[in-house]
Amino acid sequence: MTDPVNVLVAVAWPYASGSRHIGHLAGAYLPADIYARQQRLAGNRVLMVSGSDVHGTPIAVRAEAEGVTPQDIVDRYHGEIVQQWEQLGISWDLYTTTGTEHHARVTQEMFLTQLENGHIDKRTSDQFFDPEVERFLPDRYIEGECPHCGYGDARGDQCDNCTRTLDPTDLLNPRSKLSGATPQKRETEHFFYRYSDFNDKLRDYLEDKSDWRPHVVNFARGWLEDEGLLDRAITRDIDWGIDIPVDDLGPGKKIYVWYDAVIGYLSASQEWAASDRNSSGDADAWKDWWENPDSRHVYFIGKDNIPFHALFWPAQLMGAGNLHLPDSIPANQYVTFKGDKVSASRAVGNTIAEMLEVFEPDSLRFALSAALPEQADTDISAEEIARRINEELVATWGNLVNRVLSMVNKNCDGQVPDTPGSAPEDLELLASIDQSFIEASAQFEQAELKAALRTAMKSAQAANGYLNATEPWKLQKTDPVRASEVLHTALSAINGTRVLFAPFLPFTCGRLDEILGEPSGWARDELVAGTPIDKPTPMFAKVELAAEEENSA
């Protein structure tokens, strides 16, 4: 066994502006949780952190529209998100928000360090302003007629009709999305992060990342071609956000959400270390991950986040001193729902809440795990989820456990028999299960979780095949001793396979822990003879979709 590694499992920060959907779940949160659980079983020290991103224009604008405070909006959705993590069994070491005082302080400290290091400077630029609501407008909040296709509701950054990229000044008859007023150009002063200082270092950094997924590393490298990263403003004209730690700019300005949100990985690690969730009690424990070159940082994000995590965040870290850079960014592609991109706004059966009404958590986790968009966009539907559950999870794994536990209960006095088998087929089955651990380890190492799930399924199939070949229900009548050897072997196979499934199916594997005992680690343990085996109840129920779901989903 190798020494434990400190693994940081960093997960994209969900924006607390609305409900999350299964695209988010399959894209980042579920794979992160599966990976973290396996790494813990493998004996590594895992720190899995994230939180709700609470700042930014959309939340401020929405609050204004509803006549409530931004914090009200945040509380509503943060609460909903946290509850869903609970229901789904997402095993955070800490799930916090960017709204804490601690996070603000860490952000400000990092800002000051980078300022001192000469990577932040002040610049003046023109920005559109809505005179009616007295607010500076992001490009997206300016609408007008597209100069290319004449579409009337083109946004300042892009025309939804002809998909061309625009600049707000391109729009004919521009108007504010907020009030309809004609935007005015106003001069405004902001702090800029000198991302261009880091182009060479970033190229070096990405040099040895050829084992990353092609769409991740190619995309990141593409940004660095030609002139590379440009300097970007990291403050905004808005009153909802983190205070700038120097007051040169005057009031009405805050730190830009994207600059602060990624700092959450660091601030949340520190918050965890100082909290009672950290059993060591050492408030400096976060340094074992962030100031330790031997630690491993894995970022689970959707593909829309690649530039921020592969480029901007590393550049911010480089400018702040000696902090650990991302080692791996297994960004997922998108889940599509019957061919369409999943979006919470389109409603119809694809928010996490709606899915949880129809499917049990482990069943949903299984179906999504089997369809993770690791290489390419992956299409899914309620019928497909139900099929995965009924034809694969229930039939192969659920039924295997049920048939073996039933036979042991009936034929072995309701307890684990003390009759390990040593026939060639017995040894062969268990050897193949043990081999699966090695195979799955390599797959987890590469964050190929779909493949790891297939490895677990293969083990279940091997055990099913073994039972069909040995037929213990017949042996029971002719050779009861051999029958109990076969059942011991089959139960041993389950004892290993349930560990292979544990990262994916925490709830039902937890029920098996209660029966068979907690696994000692990422391996198949020997059975303890005499352990009581009651008549089992099925772990998973088959699902039947209502006709309505089939039509709408």
Next chain:
RNA sequence: GGCGACGUAGCUCAGCUGGUAAGAGUGCUCGACUCAUAAUCGAGAGGUCGUGGGUUCGAGUCCCACCGUCGCUACCA
């Protein structure tokens, strides 16, 4: 417009740095079995690997063009 990824059996997907006669699950057909949630196991049928060129002794795998899908394009996050 620019950039990137993808386009492989009915369906959902694997195929790493080019090399045994193209894979998995599911579905379909046939057979075995009946311990088990009408579950399981075995066998079989099913693909000119988007299209057209090129490189190579050899390409699903590399290059070019085209078609299609999706994403990103830095002031939404």
